[in-house]
Amino acid sequence: MPPILVIANPRANRGRVRHRRAQIQRALAAADARYDWQEPEYPGHAATLAQMAGAAGYATIAVAGGDGTVSEVVNGLMMADDSAVQPALAIFPCGTGNDFAAATGFMHADVQTAGCLVAGQSRAIDIGRVVLHADDAAQTRYFNNSLGVGLEAATVIQADRIQRLNGVVLYAVAAIRTLLHFRAAPMEIECVRHDGHTQAVSGSIMMVSVGNSPRTGGGFHLTPQAKLDDGLLDMGVATAISKLRLLSLLPRALFGKHTSDPAFTLWQCRRIRIQCADGIPVHADGELLSAAAQKIAIEVLPGRLRIHDVRSNNGLAIKKKRG
Structure with missing residues (x-):
């Protein structure tokens, strides 16, 4: 069996990996797994390690960290x-939200x-690619879980x-604080839907949520019908509404019940284009990409990422060893 590359971020969730290292290594030893443990030393180092992993002979990357x-x-x-x-990707969740780990069964x-x-055993899932422009500078980024524009991205900021909070409580508190000063922005949105038809929306928009999986923000199900392997991205658009009404939708969003409100509309899309002349914040997988993006182009890449299939394999090797 080829060795496993464990990429463990020592700074994830205020250093939680340091407390979990021995536990994870005991689990790998119990499974008779051969592995190399690498801790990124600077921003972007984890990406470099992953980029070279396949050519170096690794068949699996196990991430010990957060989203x-x-x-x-x-x-x-x-x-x-x-x-x-x-x-193939696997996850030992050690982050503040762990949304993608939850969506892929690694909890x-x-x-x-x-x-x-x-x-x-592994399976193929979709990912998204975004190209955004801010002040004539362009950047390209891939996202595996979610992308947010407007209020959702401002909440990430x-x-x-906020210190000493994690998970859904952290993002709920952040969302409430953000609502106090955030204003909707004029946007033009165009998407190619699942059926090939084009849908256009324009006006004062509070936020756009693009989900490859149902969950974001530590437990909010903003795109509750999203699936990782359907070749589509789910897009939710919230129009400008009162802050009081938006606050009332917050607890409902935990269970995906906010979608019944007429201010929130969902589409399944292959490609999405968003324009905001004034600039709008954008995040991907909980990481801020831009505080003032003016043009955003998003597309789905079907089956582009391989992950270990925990649905059928969880604990299989351990059971064989003990049996």
Whole structure:
């Protein structure tokens, strides 16, 4: 069996990986897994490690970190020269939100995840690619879980300023604080829907949520019908409404019940284009991409990422060893 590359971010969730390292390594040892443990030393290092992993002979990358670390690793995988030797992804969740780990089933005990890595079965899922322009400068980014424009991205900025909170509580508090001063912005939105038809929306928009998975913000189901392997991205658009009404939608969004409100509309899309002359904040997988993007182009890349299939493999190797 080829060795596993563990990319462990020591700064994720205020250093939680340091407390989890021994536990994860015991789980890998119990599964008789061969692995190399690497801790990124500077911003972008995780992407570089992931980019070179396939050529170095690794068949699996296991991320010990949060959504930001996972996203950086995915971006590294997308930059690799040979996609035919792309390692399969797995996650030991150690972040503040762990939304993608939840969507892909990696919230089980470490010993079960380690067993899944040894069993070795994987599946293909979609990812998104965004190209955004701000002040004539362009950047390209891949996202595996979600992308947000407007209020959702402004909430990410606020969440980074809050200490001692995690998960859905962190993002709920950040959202409430953001609502106090955030204003809707004039946007023009155009998307190619699942049926090939074009949908256009324009006006004063509070936020746009693009989901590859249902969950974002530590537990909010803003795009509750999104699926990782359907070849589509789900887009939710919230028009300008009163802050009081928006606050009332916040608890409903935990369970995906906000979609019944007429101010929130959902589409399944292949491609999305958003323009905002004044500039609008954008995040991908919980990482701020721009505070004032003016043009945003998004598309789905079907089946572009391989992940270990915990649905059928969880704990298989451990059970065989004990049996």
